[in-house]
Amino acid sequence: MSAVDQSILYTFTKSKTSPAPADMPIVTFHKNGQTYRDEVAPKSNLVVRAGIKAYPYPHLQYQCGMGKCATCATRVLSGAEHLPPPNWKEKKQLGERLDQGWRLTCQLWIEHDIELQQD
Numbered sequence: 001m002s003a004v005d006q007s008i009l010y011t012f013t014k015s016k017t018s019p020a021p022a023d024m025p026i027v028t029f030h031k032n033g034q035t036y037r038d039e040v041a042p043k044s045n046l047v048v049r050a051g052i053k054a055y056p057y058p059h060l061q062y063q064c065g066m067g068k069c070a071t072c073a074t075r076v077l078s079g080a081e082h083l084p085p086p087n088w089k090e091k092k093q094l095g096e097r098l099d100q101g102w103r104l105t106c107q108l109w110i111e112h113d114i115e116l117q118q119d
Contacts, residue, residue, distance in 0.1 A: 027115075038055040046110065050062055067107050070094065072106045073103070
């Protein structure tokens with residue numbers, strides 16, 4: 001295999017196995033007057049990540065991870081336009097808080113930059 005063929009193969013394989021850094025969503029997380037910011041892989045669930053002690057651990061408060069307790073409720077400050085509509089679990093747990101920008105973090109799979117605040 002020529003050097004050009006190897007370069008093309010490497011570029012193709014690399015693009016299929018790992019996203020380019022520009023494709024990594026940035027999560028900005030506000031808690032207790034502090035701001036934390038990091039990249040996450042596309043389609044990441046922040047509660048799953050916290051459960052394996054990855055960012056936003058140890059800052060994100062969570063418990064069940066199934067939309068039953070609302071411990072992981074966060075207010076979306078920016079990026080809400082990229083999220084799907086609230087599901088029935090969020091509607092049941094958050095009620096009128098949905099209108100104020102609250103979402104259950106355990107029910108979100110992050111694909112775009114987002115800014116969250118948790119009290």
